[in-house]
Amino acid sequence: MVLRAGVLMLAAFAFTLFSAAPAAAQLGDQLSAYSGANAEGYLGPLADALGTSLNTGIFRTAHIPRMGPLARLEIQIMGVFFSDDDRTFNAVTEAGFSPEQRVSAPTVVGSGTAVTVEGDGGTKFSFPGGFDLNSFALAVPQLRIGAVMGTELVVRYFAANVGDDDLGKINLFGIGARHSISQHFGPVLPVDVAAGFFWQQLKLGEDDQGNDIIVSSALSFGVQASTEIVRFIVPYGGLSYDTHSTEVTYESDASDSEDTVNLDFEKKGTMHLTLGVMFDLPVFKAFAEYNVASQNSVAFGIGFGFGG
């Protein structure tokens, strides 16, 4: 039964990756209509969603044994909800169109309908539509091992090539550690408290020169608390400071010749509040959590292992 649940979660994980590939190909078409400034506005919500998702679902219970063994494989889905503000950006007509005009145009998650403005002599300029998305999800496997002096290591890794498309190559690596704070206070503290950090890098796609098309990096450090209120039920919460940055490389034909455009979404920092609950059974764990940050997100998943 437990195995079946794991297989289903893995299937959902694989499905997310494979299904994203064709949409990613269309994304390349849409991006090619833009040079740098518009592309940054168009892609902005997705770049933020990538960073927010990566910084979600890193921890559950704050209880870390003083000495091991602890090993648990977790599979989780992290989802970000887009707000109305994410759906449009302040776009400007591309070079050469006269007169230059600014307009509210769809972002990658906005309306699918293109926006068109009129210029001199009846000329027109159109801004491409978005994909009309309410949410974005990322599924990742995560390994938790320890414990040495109340410290555990957390690793995320996934590498795959889903299809022939340029955006089919996916590589995720993340590593971090958490240390039990409450172990140093004995029974004084009514809850378990831990602190830790986690760094990740997600690479999507590869162009003809072997360069990564999307590279998203994320770093989170913060504190967590949890306690078992009734048997097997462990509410948990955490407060962290997250940063993330994304670089995108794509081919633009906005000027009618193919130009390579490099977008660098600057590092963004945000406070991040997590509230969740874990079903803490022997061997098997399940969790669901809600996250409040610059973009609100949810995460849920399961874990198998021993210790902790």
Next chain:
Amino acid sequence: MKITTVTARVVLLLAGFAALAGGCIMADRVVEIVLNDSTCAGWSENHTSANYTSDAMVDYANELEQILEDEDLSREDIVSAHLVRVSYGVTEFSHTHDWTVSGSVTVRRDDISDGPAVLFDYASLSVEAALGQDLPVPLQAGGVGVVNRALADFIEGGSPVLVFRVVNSGVVPPPSVADPIRFDWLACVHIQVITSMDVEVPDPF
């Protein structure tokens, strides 16, 4: 309640949720995609008089078919198409002195009767300064209308062919048999084609 019973119930709950999520991850969307393309008409000027005309013919149906083929699309996928801008540049110039030219470029349909209408005027334009450049020109409604109607006809199944004509009216210094004005140049018509595509996107929540 026994641990095994609780485990089984939680697993069943998650398995059901995962299966449900698997079926609901994908969503159908209609997305309008904007394709940019340009078609250039070229002229080789070699004149001993300031008043000259030169024609360049562009089979727009062929050009548009090529765009669609590159994107694996058909005419039925096109929502609309329009002229965005026109730019020009000199590609060959080897005189010992510059020339300034004035005149206009008109456009008309070759396959049906539409135009000619002025697409843009140029006045006291330095030929040497335009060498290797891609310079924008202010467009006139008459010529823009001819191009946009040709694009609309293509979407409706037509095969538009456009003729761009240079109508030059002034050259400084005046060319002569001993000193003819010779240069090659291009005028590029930049268009956008908007297509509508049904795509499946992951939108799980």
